[in-house]
Amino acid sequence: MARSILGISAFYHDSAACLVQEGRIIAAAQEERFKKHDPSFPRQAADYCLREGGISAGDLDLVAFYEKPFLKFDRILHSYLAYAPAGLRSFLMAIPLWIRERIWMKELIKKELRYEGKIIFPEHHESHAASAFFPSPFPEAAFLTVDGVGEWATTSFGVGRGNRIEMRGELKFPHSLGLLYSAFTYFTGFRVNSGEYKLMGLAPYGEPKHVDTILRELIDLKEDGSFRLNMKYFNYGVGLTMTSARFEDLFGGPPRQPESRLTQREMDLARSIQLVTEEILFRMARHVRQDTGLRNLCLAGGVALNCVANGRILREGLFENLWIQPAAGDAGGALGAALLGWHQYLDQARHVSGNKDSQRGSYLGPSFSQEEIRRFLEGQGAPFKELTEEEVPEQVADLIQAGKVIGWFQGRMEFGPRALGARSILGDARSPQMQEQMNLKIKFRESFRPFAPSVLRERASEYFEIDAESPYMLLVAPVAKAKRRELSAEEQKRFGIEKLLTIRSTIPQSQAARVERRGTEAFRDREVADHSLDYPGGNACGLFGAHPDRARGRSAGLLPDD
Ligand SMILES: [Fe+2]
Numbered sequence: 404m405a406r407s408i409l410g411i412s413a414f415y416h417d418s419a420a421c422l423v424q425e426g427r428i429i430a431a432a433q434e435e436r437f438k439k440h441d442p443s444f445p446r447q448a449a450d451y452c453l454r455e456g457g458i459s460a461g462d463l464d465l466v467a468f469y470e471k472p473f474l475k476f477d478r479i480l481h482s483y484l485a486y487a488p489a490g491l492r493s494f495l496m497a498i499p500l501w502i503r504e505r506i507w508m509k510e511l512i513k514k515e516l517r518y519e520g521k522i523i524f525p526e527h528h529e530s531h532a533a534s535a536f537f538p539s540p541f542p543e544a545a546f547l548t549v550d551g552v553g554e555w556a557t558t559s560f561g562v563g564r565g566n567r568i569e570m571r572g573e574l575k576f577p578h579s580l581g582l583l584y585s586a587f588t589y590f591t592g593f594r595v596n597s598g599e600y601k602l603m604g605l606a607p608y609g610e611p612k613h614v615d616t617i618l619r620e621l622i623d624l625k626e627d628g629s630f631r632l633n634m635k636y637f638n639y640g641v642g643l644t645m646t647s648a649r650f651e652d653l654f655g656g657p658p659r660q661p662e663s664r665l666t667q668r669e670m671d672l673a674r675s676i677q678l679v680t681e682e683i684l685f686r687m688a689r690h691v692r693q694d695t696g697l698r699n700l701c702l703a704g705g706v707a708l709n710c711v712a713n714g715r716i717l718r719e720g721l722f723e724n725l726w727i728q729p730a731a732g733d734a735g736g737a738l739g740a741a742l743l744g745w746h747q748y749l750d751q752a753r754h755v756s757g758n759k760d761s762q763r764g765s766y767l768g769p770s771f772s773q774e775e776i777r778r779f780l781e782g783q784g785a786p787f788k789e790l791t792e793e794e795v796p797e798q799v800a801d802l803i804q805a806g807k808v809i810g811w812f813q814g815r816m817e818f819g820p821r822a823l824g825a826r827s828i829l830g831d832a833r834s835p836q837m838q839e840q841m842n843l844k845i846k847f848r849e850s851f852r853p854f855a856p857s858v859l860r861e862r863a864s865e866y867f868e869i870d871a872e873s874p875y876m877l878l879v880a881p882v883a884k885a886k887r888r889e890l891s892a893e894e895q896k897r898f899g900i901e902k903l904l905t906i907r908s909t910i911p912q913s914q915a916a917r918v919e920r921r922g923t924e925a926f927r928d929r930e931v932a933d934h935s936l937d938y939p940g941g942n943a944c945g946l947f948g949a950h951p952d953r954a955r956g957r958s959a960g961l962l963p964d965d
Pocket of ligand 1: 527531550551552553704705732733
């Protein structure tokens with residue numbers, strides 16, 4: 404019987420499970436895909452993974468939990484002691500939960516899974532590092548993991564070689580790039596832990612007015628990317644908010660109320676913290692390059708979802724190759740912990756096959772058969788028509804060209820926050836109205852939020868300033884110069900959200916894009932595109948080159964999910 408390891412990450416906003424059998428990633432899913440943003444034990448995700456592997460919990464050889472609960476509790480206690488008596492309210496809210504269940508994690512896991520075997524607890528950043536390096540295509544690589552906080556570490560770097568990862572350095576709580584970015588997410592009125600993506604999307608409409616203030620007041624940044632935050636401005640140590648009254652004084656008043664109107668202040672703050680984040684990550688990456696001497700870099704941790712910053716690391720040319728874990732946030736910790744169990748704990752060899760990663764396109768979640776879909780539609784009384792595999796791309800191409808918006812559902816669900824063509828919404832990138840139409844009418848979300856273009860790998864450089872694969876929507880590249888439009892004097896003067904209305908390249912939203920490397924003729928002939936934001940400043944959040952695991956001829960175009 405295949406040796407099986409279940410990875411678990413739990414008790415934060417998106418818990419997850421992952422099954423690895425004989426070193427191969429069999430299944431991975433976030434609990435919230437079954438039950439929205441559920442912080443509890445990933446019961447349904449774990450059951451799904453076991454089902455996919457054709458086993459029950461009793462057949463597992465090992466369970467790997469993504470962090471060390473005792474060490475995390477130690478950090479929380481230390482923080483409260485350091486700030487006492489401040490933070491008493493937050494202390495009284497947090498501690499009973501810890502005493503009741505979290506520090507007894509081993510017993511809890513055994514009970515939840517009905518499992519009696521061995522459980523390992525790697526450190527939080529070890530799990531991130533393992534999720535970055537082990538599925539990567541590299542036999543040897545440097546890794547950099549950056550997030551809010553795990554136990555104590557908030558950033559770590561080191562070397563992955565063969566079936567081992569080795570830590571070489573770390574930054575510790577409360578000095579955290581993830582929490583700094585989340586503080587601005589909170590202050591601009593978005594939800595911490597899930598609104599960071601919106602803050603990044605808002606950045607192009609602002610001016611970098613506050614960069615100097617941030618670097619002078621909030622953060623003491625060193626050449627090697629290490630830093631200390633001035634904790635007088637932050638409240639997350641023990642408080643119930645992210646920022647303090649001093650932070651408000653510095654940036655002109657209280658935080659924006661969620662859902663209230665966005666103003667130029669938020670856009671300027673978004674742009675400023677984005678640039679600071681990019682600078683910090685760039686310095687960190689440069690230090691990692693110097694320290695390890697390696698030419699491949701793997702990234703994970705929530706901050707690695709900042710695809711604009713990743714694009715800059717790639718363009719700076721510090722590393723020859725970059726691989727980013729698609730589930731870079733804590734959900735990916737389940738996957739990292741399981742792989743760490745296989746390679747490091749069970750000491751099993753790692754086989755790397757040239758330039759192909761072992762993430763399997765990140766299509767690691769549940770799928771539904773034609774029969775199940777048919778039964779569902781009939782049960783709902785929904786009108787539907789069945790098409791052959793050959794008819795689908797042709798018809799979808801026609802509909803996209805006619806300005807329609809397509810809901811695209813195929814195969815296994817993506818693992819990670821981006822929709823990569825298995826659960827996506829498609830539209831025509833050439834239509835100037837498409838972005839607003841989709842954001843406001845379809846998804847009821849803010850009009851500024853970008854979509855990602857998809858484009859054939861061999862034609863990516865024609866449309867974007869990039870010559871690398873980006874199958875997981877984790878890199879942003881500028882639109883190619885030849886495709887950009889000369890802006891009129893009036894257009895150049897546009898300010899803030901008005902920039903959204905400016906057509907900046909020869910094809911309005913970005914460039915016509917196609918997905919399949921072996922694309923069907925229907926897509927080839929028409930340059931049917933999905934939609935993307937023509938990023939003011941010439942960027943587009945991009946996804947280039949279909950993953951070979953994608954079903955042939957069935958993709959049209961891709962959008963990031965909420
Ligand atoms: Fe993390």
